[in-house]
Amino acid sequence: MWIQVELVKNGKVIGRVKVGDYGYWAIGTNIINTHLDAGDDVWVQHSTNQGSNMIMSRNGGYTMFTGHLVTAD
Known part of the structure; x- marks a missing residue:
């Protein structure tokens, strides 16, 4: 099973990751x-x-997204 997700900023894809096994x-x-x-x-x-539309595996995997402010303008 494979999954590919994208990080989108204001409607434009700025990155993606694909994982499977x-x-x-x-x-x-x-x-x-x-x-x-x-x-x-x-x-x-x-x-x-x-791939599939699964975010989590059949066996109960985890999905995580984090963001951090490095500096403010």
Whole structure:
């Protein structure tokens, strides 16, 4: 089972990660640095043409997204 997700900023894909396995545990990570202005929208979405629509495995895996403010303008 494979899954590909994208990080989107104001409607434009700024990064993606694809992870899958052949019956084994699998982990995928990605680090993206971007500048945000007040009012910008950021979200994670499925790539609709890739893999399944699962965010979590059948065995109860975890999905995590974090964001951090490094410096304010």
